[in-house]
Amino acid sequence: MPPAGLSTTDPPGERRPPARDELIVARATPPGAAALAVVRIDGAGARDVVQRLFVPAGRRSPIDTPRTMIFGHWRDPLSGDRLDEGLTVFFPAPHSYTGNDLAEFHGHGGAVAPRRLVEAVLACGARLAEPGEFTRRAFLNGRLDLAxxxxxxxxxxxxxxxxxxxxxxxxxxxxxxxxxxxxxxxxxxxxxxxxxxxxxxxxxxxxxxxxxxxxxxxxxxxxxxxxxxRRRGRLLREGARVALVGRPNAGKSSLLNALVRMERAIVTPHPGTTRDIIECTLDLHGIPVTLVDTAGLRESPDPIEQLGIERTRREIERADLVLRVVDLTESPAPAIDAELSDGGRPADITVFNKLDLAPDHAPPCQGDACSVSATRGDGMADLERLLVARLDAAGAGETESGFxxxxxxxxxxxxxxxxxxxxxxxxxxxxxxxxxxxxxxxxxxxxxxxxxxxxxxxxxxxxxxxxxxxx
CATH class of the missing domain: 1.20.120.430 (tRNA modification GTPase MnmE domain 2)
Structure with missing residues (x-):
C-alpha cells in the first residue's frame, strides 16, 4: 500500500498534492505547559466531527450558532470517556479562514489533553495536517493570494x-x-x-x-x-549580523554587554579572553540585530587562539556591518586595517572605546566613527544612532513604499x-x-x-x- 499522499500512479519521487477539502487536524498552539491549547479541524466532515465529539453544556450547539464560542466537553468517539472541557467554535464554508468547514477546540494546554483531542479527531477519519496546510487551503480556495x-x-x-x-x-x-x-x-x-x-x-x-x-x-x-x-525584507525577516572586531582587550566584550544591557560576555583585563564566537540578539529601533563578539585579531602562537582568530575572519565575511573597536588607552591607537583586510572587507564603523580612561585622546563623533565608554555608558546613545543609520542605509529602515x-x-x-x-x-x-x-x-x-x-x-x-x- 503506498504511503499517505502518494498513489500507485505517481511517478517515482513525486508527491501528489493533498486534496484541498480532505479532513485534517492539527494543534494550532505550541506544545508545552500552557493555560490553553487550540486544536484546529478543517475539511469535509468537520461538522460531523464536532457533532460526534462535543457535548454542549447548554441548549446551543456550535453547528446551530456558527462563529460563536460554545462551552461544553469533548468525549472519546469510541469509549465515550470525557476527554476535556472547553470551548468549541464552528466556521461553515465558505466563510472561514480556509474557505472549508472549519472548527476549533479551545481546551486546556499541556502535553496530554491536546494530544487526546487530536487522537479523537483522527479516530473520526481525519489525518494530521502538513506544515502550512491550512493557509495553503486558504490560498487554493481564493481566500488569500500567494503574497x-x-x-x-x-x-x-x-x-x-x-x-x-x-x-x-x-x-x-x-x-x-x-x-x-x-x-x-x-x-x-x-x-x-x-x-x-x-x-x-x-x-x-x-x-x-x-x-x-x-x-x-x-x-x-x-x-x-x-x-x-528585497534587502530590507531580508534584514527585517532574518536580522542584521553585526561583528565586533579589534585587537585583544580593546573592549569588544564590554561593548557587547553595553549594547544588550546585560552581562552576556565574560570581561577580564587579560588579552585573549574571548576565544570563541559569542552571539546576542536585540531589537535596535525595530531592526533585529545579532551582535557577534569575536576573538581579538593579532599574531599568536597559541593554536586555540589561532582557531578563534580564523573564526573572526569568517564572521567578518558574513557580517552585514563590521564594528572596529579601538582601545583609546593605547597610544598611538593601533591600526588593524591589515587584519580586517585579511577578512575580506574594511570596517563600516570605528568605535573608540575606553573614553573614561583617555578622554583627551577621543576623536569627535562624526562620519562613521564614535567615541564611547562601554563600562560607563558615555557615547552609547550616539553609537546606537550611528548603527541604526548605517542599517537604514543598508536597506533595513522605513521606506516610502512601506513594503x-x-x-x-x-x-x-x-x-x-x-x-x-x-x-x-x-x-x-x-x-x-x-x-x-x-x-x-x-x-x-x-x-x-x-x-x-x-x-x-x-x-x-x-x-x-x-x-x-x-x-
Whole structure:
C-alpha cells in the first residue's frame, strides 16, 4: 500500500498534492505547559466531527450558532470517556479562514489533553495536517493570494515591531494591490501592442508612441522601486549580523554587554579572553540585530587562539556591518586595517572605546566613527544612532513604499524588469509587435507568479513548508 499522499500512479519521487477539502487536524498552539491549547479541524466532515465529539453544556450547539464560542466537553468517539472541557467554535464554508468547514477546540494546554483531542479527531477519519496546510487551503480556495499567504508566515516569525508592521500591511493586501495595479498597467499596454499586430496597416502616430514609451518607463520605475525593498525584507525577516572586531582587550566584550544591557560576555583585563564566537540578539529601533563578539585579531602562537582568530575572519565575511573597536588607552591607537583586510572587507564603523580612561585622546563623533565608554555608558546613545543609520542605509529602515519583498518575490520582480527592458528595447527599435509581446508576456507571467495566479505545486510545497503545523 503506498504511503499517505502518494498513489500507485505517481511517478517515482513525486508527491501528489493533498486534496484541498480532505479532513485534517492539527494543534494550532505550541506544545508545552500552557493555560490553553487550540486544536484546529478543517475539511469535509468537520461538522460531523464536532457533532460526534462535543457535548454542549447548554441548549446551543456550535453547528446551530456558527462563529460563536460554545462551552461544553469533548468525549472519546469510541469509549465515550470525557476527554476535556472547553470551548468549541464552528466556521461553515465558505466563510472561514480556509474557505472549508472549519472548527476549533479551545481546551486546556499541556502535553496530554491536546494530544487526546487530536487522537479523537483522527479516530473520526481525519489525518494530521502538513506544515502550512491550512493557509495553503486558504490560498487554493481564493481566500488569500500567494503574497498574502507568505505574509502570514512573516507575521508569525516577526522578531520586531517593524517586521510585524510590514507583514501586517502585506497580509491585508497592500503589496498585492500594488502588484495587481502594475499587472493591469502591463495588460493595458499589451492590449495596445496586440491591437497594432491585428491592424498593421495603421501607423503609430508620434503622440501614441510617446504615451506608450512613458507607460514602459513608469512600469520599469515601479518594478525597480519594489525590487529594491528585497534587502530590507531580508534584514527585517532574518536580522542584521553585526561583528565586533579589534585587537585583544580593546573592549569588544564590554561593548557587547553595553549594547544588550546585560552581562552576556565574560570581561577580564587579560588579552585573549574571548576565544570563541559569542552571539546576542536585540531589537535596535525595530531592526533585529545579532551582535557577534569575536576573538581579538593579532599574531599568536597559541593554536586555540589561532582557531578563534580564523573564526573572526569568517564572521567578518558574513557580517552585514563590521564594528572596529579601538582601545583609546593605547597610544598611538593601533591600526588593524591589515587584519580586517585579511577578512575580506574594511570596517563600516570605528568605535573608540575606553573614553573614561583617555578622554583627551577621543576623536569627535562624526562620519562613521564614535567615541564611547562601554563600562560607563558615555557615547552609547550616539553609537546606537550611528548603527541604526548605517542599517537604514543598508536597506533595513522605513521606506516610502512601506513594503519589503522576500527573496522569491524579488527574483520574480527582477525577471519582470529584465523582460520589460527587453520589450521596451524592441518597441523603441520599431520591431514588430510580436517581438515586443514575447517579452511583455514574460513580464506579466512573473507578476502573476508573485500573486500565485500561475504557480506549480513544487513552488507551493517550498513556500508552505516553512509554516508551522496548524497554520
Amino acid at each position: 498574502q499567504a507568505e505574509a502570514v508566515a512573516d507575521l508569525i516569525s516577526a522578531q520586531t515591531d517593524a517586521a510585524a508592521r510590514i507583514a501586517q500591511r502585506q497580509l491585508v493586501g497592500e503589496l498585492s494591490s500594488r502588484i495587481h495595479a502594475l499587472r493591469d498597467d502591463l495588460l493595458t499596454l499589451a492590449a495596445e501592442i496586440e491591437a497594432r499586430i491585428d491592424f498593421p496597416e495603421e501607423d503609430l502616430d508620434p503622440a501614441d508612441q510617446s504615451r506608450l514609451a512613458a507607460a514602459f518607463a513608469a512600469a520599469l520605475v515601479d518594478l525597480r522601486t519594489l525590487a529594491e525593498t 519589503a519583498v522576500n527573496l522569491r518575490q524579488g527574483e520574480l520582480l527582477d525577471r519582470a524588469r529584465a523582460a520589460l527592458h527587453a520589450a521596451r528595447a524592441a518597441f523603441d527599435q520599431g520591431l514588430s509587435g510580436e517581438f515586443v509581446m514575447v517579452d511583455l508576456r514574460e513580464a506579466l507571467d512573473a507578476l502573476s507568479a508573485i500573486l500565485g495566479l500561475e504557480v506549480g505545486d513544487a513552488v507551493l510545497d517550498r513556500i508552505f513548508s516553512r509554516f508551522c503545523i496548524g497554520k
